[in-house]
Amino acid sequence: MTAVKPQTILYGFWLSSCTWRVRAALHLKKIPYEERSVDILHEKAQLTDQYRAINPSQKVPALCIDGATLVESMAIIEYLDETRPEPPLKPPSPLQRARMQEICETVVSGIQPLQNIGLKGYFETEDKYTAFTKYWTERGLQSLEELLTKSAGTYCVGDQFTKADLCLVPQLYNAVTRHKLDLGKYRTVSQLYEKLLKEQSFEETHPKKVRNSN
Structure with a gap:
């Protein structure tokens, strides 16, 4: 029986530059994902207890991938590049x-x-x-x-x-x-x-x- 791969979920806000970094990286790496909106502007959804359980810093983005939850856009992008090395996001020299x-x-x-x-x-x-x-x-x-x-x-x-x-x-x-x-x-x-x-x-x-x- 083939194991079912955990779903990749991006928690972000449409206007967030940090979210866009990760969104673009996921697209570049051809990783299917679902984006769930966290309205940080009007609803202040990042400040809820529910979202804090996902991201203790109560910011966007957060990425659930490979059975883990990652926060901070640069850490997320680094993980994606190490686990999905093509195309590479770091130059050779x-x-x-x-x-x-x-x-x-x-x-x-x-x-x-x-x-x-x-x-x-x-x-x-x-x-x-x-x-x-x-x-x-x-x-x-x-x-x-x-x-x-x-x-x-x-x-x-x-x-x-x-x-x-x-x-x-x-x-x-x-x-x-x-x-x-x-x-x-x-x-x-x-x-x-x-x-x-x-x-x-x-x-x-x-x-x-x-x-x-x-």
């Missing part, structure tokens, strides 16, 4: 892997946490929150432009799709849609963004497409 990590860290540590909607309640006004998030997003974009001029080819690092691309696109989408920032000031960043948006893994997992399917 140590220097290229370091360049990839520079870009990932700039997004994951230097931009995303500093524009998270969870910070809004700690500001006296909406304007102060917006000014804070725009400042750190702009600063991150400046860093990305300089890093990408050293590393970019067809993709963020040379001519291979990597974890850096998974981090870049969702964050830039936030910059354009939420903060109305002009990417035109950053030539390499904007050119890569326009190209990567046409990649099937981003087209098929785009937030607008996910929202319309719910």
